[in-house]
Amino acid sequence: MTKLSADLSGKVALVTGAASGLGREIALEMARSGAAVGIADLNADGANAVAAQIRELGGRATGVLMDVTSEEAVNAGVDAIVEEFGALDILVSNAGIQIVSPIVDFSYSDWRKMQAIHVDGAFLTTKAALRHMYKDNRGGVVIYMGSVHSHLASPLKSAYVSAKHALLGLSRTLAKEGAAHNVRSHVVCPGFVRTPLVDKQIPEQARELRMSEEDVIRNVMLGGTVDGVFTTVEDIAQMTLFLAAFPTAALTGQSFVVSHGWFMQ
Ligand code: NAD
Secondary structure (H helix, E strand, C coil): CCCCCCCCCCCEEEEECCCCCHHHHHHHHHCCCCCCCCCCCCCCCHHHHHHHHHHCCCCCEEEEECCCCCCHHHHHHHHHHHHHHHCCCCCEEECCCCCCCCHHCCCCHHHHHHHHHHHHHHHHHHHHHHHHHHHHHCCEEEEEEECCCHHHCCCCHHHHHHHHHHHHHHHHHHHHHHEEEEEEEEEEECCEEECCCHHHHHHHHHHHHHCCCCHHHHHHHHHCCCCCCCCHHHHHHHHHHHHHCCCCCCCEEEEECCCCCCCCC
16 A cells, blocks of 8 residues: 655654554554654553554654543543653544444443543543643644444444534534634544454344344445445554644544445535
8 A cells, every 4th residue: 555645743643542443553654654652542551562563663652541531541641641742733532432232222321331432532632632732822633533423324323323423513613613723623434444343343233133244244334335345444544644744724624434435425
């Protein structure tokens, strides 16, 4: 794959949920482009391993134990990154999980857990990051990990669809409030990507939808694409890098769907 060339040297990025999947690849890509990167995750060992990998490649990174649903942990983690690297220019609010169930059976505690991680986590990390980005109108960019499910619905995913739609509202509000402080905001909306989050869903959806796992992949996950191909972690990292590096507020408050045509806006 020919990669986008972007210069993030002198920039500091924080990526949540960066011990695995999309967040990990985004963190690696930002570090390759010159940014110092905070690798935040509930999984501290995983976060430290990604940070060590970046340092071995000659980049600058540090692992941060962070539960994005804890205001205290988020504030402490963001402050630790700023303390170590001197600023915060890019926030990628990416941490997330999936729980699938029909609405009628969806437990309220699971519903609240989904909103807490996806929506509260996005709010808390944004609020903590803005304290630094607004200082002297230094500015920055906030990129939320949405989904095709920020724009459409699928059965069994009420909590996920609701949470991912909410990110569009948060991002658009931030685009308006942040402009005076040189802060831009976007939502990246991937189609299905083979990460642990998706691999876990395949047998769960097969059970709920009474289909084979092959049919879940072929019909549910890839049936809506133009070419039957999974989106990759590299595709999403490239999109995120482009938005992080874009130089002006000509691009703000947008959502970018990266899904092999699964959803077209
Ligand atoms: P993943 O399971 O590989 O990685 C998610 C990471 O988030 C894990 O490292 C996990 O430890 C971390 N995490 C979970 N809860 C956390 C919390 N409370 N605080 C901090 N970290 C936490 O999943 P992924 O597929 O890379 O998903 C990343 C994001 O991309 C999610 O927001 C997901 O909804 C979104 N997304 C994924 C796909 C896909 O097909 N994989 C598609 C669209 C959107």
